Amino acid sequence: xxxxxxxxxxxxxxxxxxxxxxxxxxxxxxxxxxxxxxxxxxxxxxxxxxxxxxxxxxxxxxxxxxxxxxxxxxxxxxxxxxxxxxxxxxxxxxxxxxxxxxxxx
Numbered sequence: 001x002x003x004x005x006x007x008x009x010x011x012x013x014x015x016x017x018x019x020x021x022x023x024x025x026x027x028x029x030x031x032x033x034x035x036x037x038x039x040x041x042x043x044x045x046x047x048x049x050x051x052x053x054x055x056x057x058x059x060x061x062x063x064x065x066x067x068x069x070x071x072x073x074x075x076x077x078x079x080x081x082x083x084x085x086x087x088x089x090x091x092x093x094x095x096x097x098x099x100x101x102x103x104x105x
Contacts, residue, residue, distance in 0.1 A: 022069035025061065032058045033070045041079050041103030048100055071101065078104050 022030075036057035040047040049067045052058045061067060074080045081104040088098040 017065065018069045018072060021063065021065040024063065025066045025069070029059070029061060029066070030070065033061070033067075034074065037070060037074045037101075038079055041074070041101075041105070044103050046083055046100045046102050048098060071099065075101075075104075080104050 036052040080101040082099050083102050084100040086098050088096050
């Protein structure tokens, strides 16, 4: 018998984790991050979260999980779109999915 994978529970847990991370994020940092994402989107070059910090557009969040909800929000609004994904090499990220984005407009 072949085991079946049920992605729905995992998707729900992911959404809950992102909601929890977003709830724990200051409104000021959210606004700063959203502005930074919009700026990089306007530049029409591929970018990752680390590029926002390197460009001086936003500071690192208090928890690296706080990036995900901001990028998901921008993608849902049509500001950015995914162009590539790899696994992060940062130990603290535990090989999490590392996405490269570009402006969608």
